[in-house]
Amino acid sequence: MSETPSSLDQHAAGILLRDVTKRFPGQDRPAVNRLSMDIPAGDMVMLVGPSGCGKTTTLKMINRLIEPTSGQILLGGKDITAANGDQLRRGIGYVIQAGGLFPHMTVAANIAVVPAMLGWDKARTTRRIDELLELVSLDPQQYRDRYPKELSGGQQQRVGVARALAADPPVLLMDEPFGAVDPITRERLQDELLSIHADLNKTVVFVTHDFDEAVKLGDRIAVFAEGGHLVQYDSPERILAEPANDFVRQFIGSGAGLKQLGLARVSNVSPLPVVSATAAEGPQALLAQAVSAGQDAAAVVDGTGRPLAWLSVAQLEGLRLLPAERAPQLPTVQAADTLADALNAILVSDAGSALVTDAKGRLVGRIDAQLILAAVRAQRDAISSVPQPPAAGSPQSPASSTDAGRP
Ligand SMILES: Nc1ncnc2c1ncn2[C@@H]1O[C@H](COP(=O)(O)OP(=O)(O)OP(=O)(O)O)[C@@H](O)[C@H]1O
Ligand SMILES: [Mg+2]
Incomplete structure (x- = not known):
């Protein structure tokens, strides 16, 4: 051709x-x-x-x-x-x-x-x-x-x-x-x-x-x-x-640091675990799960695992029924979103973290601001530990090897 x-x-x-x-x-x-x-x-x-x-x-x-x-x-x-x-x-x-x-x-x-x-x-x-x-x-x-x-x-x-x-x-x-x-x-x-x-x-x-x-x-x-x-x-x-x-x-x-957030993806971070249940399982079951996992919040999901609500232990204690509809302000991010998107979702919600979903919208965990900061620091450290390639047209730097610092 x-x-x-x-x-x-x-x-x-x-x-x-x-x-x-x-x-x-x-x-x-x-x-x-x-x-x-x-x-x-x-x-x-x-x-x-x-x-x-x-x-x-x-x-x-x-x-x-x-x-x-x-x-x-x-x-x-x-x-x-x-x-x-x-x-x-x-x-x-x-x-x-x-x-x-x-x-x-x-x-x-x-x-x-x-x-x-x-x-x-x-x-x-x-x-x-x-x-x-x-x-x-x-x-x-x-x-x-x-x-x-x-x-x-x-x-x-x-x-x-x-x-x-x-x-x-x-x-x-x-x-x-x-x-x-x-x-x-x-x-x-x-x-x-x-x-x-x-x-x-x-x-x-x-x-x-x-x-x-x-x-x-x-x-x-x-x-x-x-x-x-x-x-x-x-x-x-x-x-x-x-x-x-x-x-x-x-x-x-x-x-510059904020711009770096726009480069890293949610998929670069291992999300924190989240306990979840369907609405049919009821608030008591979800509350018991959250407490035994030491979590102060838990998610309600639909039959396919998509998140519907994100409730604190205190909220769960006051509920007779779990919501079966998706909450309008639910903070969710997808694996392909940037960490800047994730931080934004966290900042505009009052939950302190955002739920992470896969490409099909199914819940895989949550991400919080601390996790985001740790990821950006790790990224900076990884960049600083790799030796700088010689600038175009400048003589080869004798001490640098592209494999330095890697096992
Ligand atoms: N045909 C030309 N004759 C003489 N000087 C030119 C000609 N074309 C560009 N220049 C000069 O060459 C320099 C580089 O111009 P160029 O158009 O490449 O800049 P640029 O980085 O694309 O700028 P901008 O961001 O404003 O588009 C400028 O100083 C410009 O005045
Ligand atoms: Mg130009």
Whole structure:
């Protein structure tokens, strides 16, 4: 299946930048300065940094909209300067701010731009358009024939993402794709991108001004400073735990610890045990179980094990019947939720802990604030005990071994 006419196949391709510099004519400082980065195939790498630090220039050098002044860029192991620029770009999806849609073309025609260049037939193109609109949660029936001006900003950005994915390119470059939408739509678009990235094996390079977005989406984050200089290139966990210098620290902003909560999942923590009974078993039975287990609260579950209520021993003592309906404010979190979600659930409930359920909603235990704090500390300690890899382009540090500290 080699539909992409570039030398790349559909599999994710790694990107290697070697000592890449871009000097625009008449500028005293380079826009990008001796940049070396290894972007592994299938990773999502986030470029962050202040305005004018060379993020867009870096993206445009990867798809050869801009030629580097010096240095080398390899895509899937091949030097891109040897490739034909147009062909290269057909194998690289490119999303720019506000979608960058052609205003005089319908949604369908916008998505079909690259398939048309590739000479796909009508049936195949139409199938692909519908498939992509569904992927970005737009009903094809409703949106296929609209013009960009008949869409909201967030919808335009979705179409921009669909268009970039049209020919299933192994590489996706995204330049502040979610910059112009409200925070709620932005979060939804981010979640969609995460699930698309998990499903389709693609290398994504994503530019953002928003450090929280970088932490949420990135396998790695590259922090740039003025003058196109790469300051730190690392996992979000590591950048939060060990910022390379004050510039990075400033860029992270306040609340590095809280941001770490957004990275760890409830499934990373072993939940505390919970005693439970169905409503039919009655309050006395549940109370007896709680007391004998030394617990000061217990859960009521339905026939399939889904939690309905979370009651303290004192509440149980005053009850004749157990509730058979789900309590409206029941604090529950799922294994896939972040520890930030869990802490939030705990803070807004008065129970002091939240019930943890599996993907089917069945009760597996509970989580409290202490457990969350312990998990974040353990995560920080684990990061600090692993030696720092040498920075891109810097000499190998002789003392470090990636296995240090592991049995
Ligand atoms: N075509 C050009 N000619 C001359 N200078 C340019 C050109 N394009 C960009 N520059 C300069 O290169 C530097 C880097 O620009 P670039 O667009 O890559 O920044 P950026 O990090 O994407 O910024 P922003 O966050 O504002 O989008 C800036 O100083 C900019 O003025
Ligand atoms: Mg830019």
